[in-house]
Amino acid sequence: MKTHQLVAIATLGLVALMEPALIAEVQFTSPGFAPSKMDAQGRLIESWGALDLKIAGADAAESIEVKSIKLDDIIPAAQANSHHGTVCVTRTAYRAPVWPSGLDVLTVRLEETGGHAQSVPISLLLPAGARLGARTASVGGRAVVSLPADARAAQAKRDWGCLDDSTALPGWGRPAVACDPSFRNIRAGMGGVPIHYRFKVEPKAARTVVVGFCESHWETSGQRPMSCRVEGAAVQPLDCNAKWGQHQPGALQFMAKDENGDGELEVTILPAPGAPDRNPILNVIWIFPVEARLELAQIIAGQYNGLAERHVDVGGASDQSLYGGGELEFAVQLPAQGTRELQFLIATGGGSVPPPESTAWTPAKLRRAAAQVWREWQDAR
Ligand SMILES: [Ca+2]
Ligand SMILES: [Ca+2]
Numbered sequence: 001m002k003t004h005q006l007v008a009i010a011t012l013g014l015v016a017l018m019e020p021a022l023i024a025e026v027q028f029t030s031p032g033f034a035p036s037k038m039d040a041q042g043r044l045i046e047s048w049g050a051l052d053l054k055i056a057g058a059d060a061a062e063s064i065e066v067k068s069i070k071l072d073d074i075i076p077a078a079q080a081n082s083h084h085g086t087v088c089v090t091r092t093a094y095r096a097p098v099w100p101s102g103l104d105v106l107t108v109r110l111e112e113t114g115g116h117a118q119s120v121p122i123s124l125l126l127p128a129g130a131r132l133g134a135r136t137a138s139v140g141g142r143a144v145v146s147l148p149a150d151a152r153a154a155q156a157k158r159d160w161g162c163l164d165d166s167t168a169l170p171g172w173g174r175p176a177v178a179c180d181p182s183f184r185n186i187r188a189g190m191g192g193v194p195i196h197y198r199f200k201v202e203p204k205a206a207r208t209v210v211v212g213f214c215e216s217h218w219e220t221s222g223q224r225p226m227s228c229r230v231e232g233a234a235v236q237p238l239d240c241n242a243k244w245g246q247h248q249p250g251a252l253q254f255m256a257k258d259e260n261g262d263g264e265l266e267v268t269i270l271p272a273p274g275a276p277d278r279n280p281i282l283n284v285i286w287i288f289p290v291e292a293r294l295e296l297a298q299i300i301a302g303q304y305n306g307l308a309e310r311h312v313d314v315g316g317a318s319d320q321s322l323y324g325g326g327e328l329e330f331a332v333q334l335p336a337q338g339t340r341e342l343q344f345l346i347a348t349g350g351g352s353v354p355p356p357e358s359t360a361w362t363p364a365k366l367r368r369a370a371a372q373v374w375r376e377w378q379d380a381r
Helices: 003-018 296-300 363-379
Strands: 026-028 036-038 044-046 049-055 064-071 075-084 087-096 103-112 118-125 136-139 142-146 160-162 167-169 186-188 195-200 206-213 226-230 236-238 250-257 264-271 284-288 310-313 328-334 339-347
Touching: 026 064, 026 087, 036 075, 036 087, 044 103, 044 339, 049 087, 049 103, 064 087, 064 363, 075 363, 087 363, 103 118, 103 328, 103 363, 206 226, 206 264, 206 296, 226 250, 236 250, 250 264, 250 296, 328 339
Parallel strands: none
Antiparallel strands: 026 036, 026 075, 036 044, 044 049, 049 118, 064 075, 075 087, 087 103, 103 339, 118 328, 136 142, 142 339, 160 195, 167 186, 195 264, 206 250, 206 284, 226 236, 226 264, 284 310
């Protein structure tokens, strides 16, 4: 048995002897990894901060019972049970052995016991400064929590903004020629994450969209091929160095349209399939009325900024998130006597969560991998 497990068990035993009413924190891990813990309030304590859930405006009188359990009879896990009126909530966390430092898997199970359907409001509480993307939450530019797929759908939106799964890198761009200063700040989609912006327009409206780039890392072409998608226009592939060269600002123009009629124009930059460098970049976005007469060279020079409906210094100080606030609030619909489960993947150590759009890890695979390493660890002793 590993030291940290002994510590967890010793802590439990000691607290039980001294003060039966107190509930201890519970540590959990996977063989060879540093442990995480669930504290007595059911919060997960990670290297990057604490993750907590507030359920149904839970009041101070709510009691949480935290205990150490084994999943599949072998995976050490922490479990917290609490009651919120007629809704029972069970949070279960264990470590999955995903390279390099492991992923914590948090399952939140909600059960309706009162015999009537309910809408249960849930808030995800993260450290100050956390930023929420469409599918992940980031702390210090690192994606540390992957969110359930539909959690963000009901959030209030701004007129334009970025879904914060990509990372702002101010000053990354070093254009070698005079140009609009907003080429200097960029966003990068670390690990293949899309850079995704949305702009409010009248449903089905058309606009001219210009996106600006400047490659300031690679010297040669072929390293960072990207795919540029603007709603209503043909996809344009781009290799900045092949087209313009290193440190040379350039731009692509799109005749855009809100094709799906949802009142938003979508701009997405992705890595091309098979790209050696899977981190897409983006420096600037301009949105112009369709009737504007434009020369790309003058747009790049910043001379048409005043004509633009939107001029976004991507990754700069005036860049903004599509969603305001740092707290994620959503509602879970529970049928009478029904249950629902929410899954969160949580980064541990210095790692980050895999991109939810492209990862091959499913909850079932993570659980099987965790059970397998514990069986092998037991067999080896
Ligand atoms: Ca649209
Ligand atoms: Ca910029």
